[in-house]
Amino acid sequence: xxxxxxxxxxxxxxxxxxxxxxxxxxxxxxxxxxxxxxxxxxxxxxxxxxxxxxxxxxxxxxxxxxxxxxxxxxxxxxxxxxxxxxxxxxxxxxxxxxxxxxxxxxxxxxxxx
Numbered sequence: 001x002x003x004x005x006x007x008x009x010x011x012x013x014x015x016x017x018x019x020x021x022x023x024x025x026x027x028x029x030x031x032x033x034x035x036x037x038x039x040x041x042x043x044x045x046x047x048x049x050x051x052x053x054x055x056x057x058x059x060x061x062x063x064x065x066x067x068x069x070x071x072x073x074x075x076x077x078x079x080x081x082x083x084x085x086x087x088x089x090x091x092x093x094x095x096x097x098x099x100x101x102x103x104x105x106x107x108x109x110x111x112x113x
Contacts, residue, residue: 015049017072021065022047035064 022032022043029047033040036057045051053061062072070087093101 014052015047018043018053018061019047021061021067021072025065027064032061032064036060 022029029040029043033043036043038057042051046053058072059069062069065072068088068091070083071085093104096104
């Protein structure tokens with residue numbers, strides 16, 4: 001595998017995932033465009049794979065849709081999915097009280113048997 005292929009990012013999957021997340025969050029292209037300070041045409045172009053989001057806009061999009069950038073990239077890039085899932089779990093769990101964390105740990109120990 002060439003270095004270029006190894007570092008390739010699946011932008012076709014990006015457009016599909018961006019659209020799926022927008023719809024899942026009940027957002028219109030106009031709402032997303034307004035929140036990200038871009039045009040609705042830009043969002044349409046991303047969703048239809050005519051352009052790719054910059055890292056800055058991608059990070060704002062992740063925040064807008066309530067996920068981490070890691071999670072968004074993990075949804076797009078299969079080789080990164082496991083790391084992204086771990087990071088998303090840590091991000092969510094870190095907001096919990098110690099009591100809630102203990103309950104989660106107890107549940108995980110039961111599942112892991």
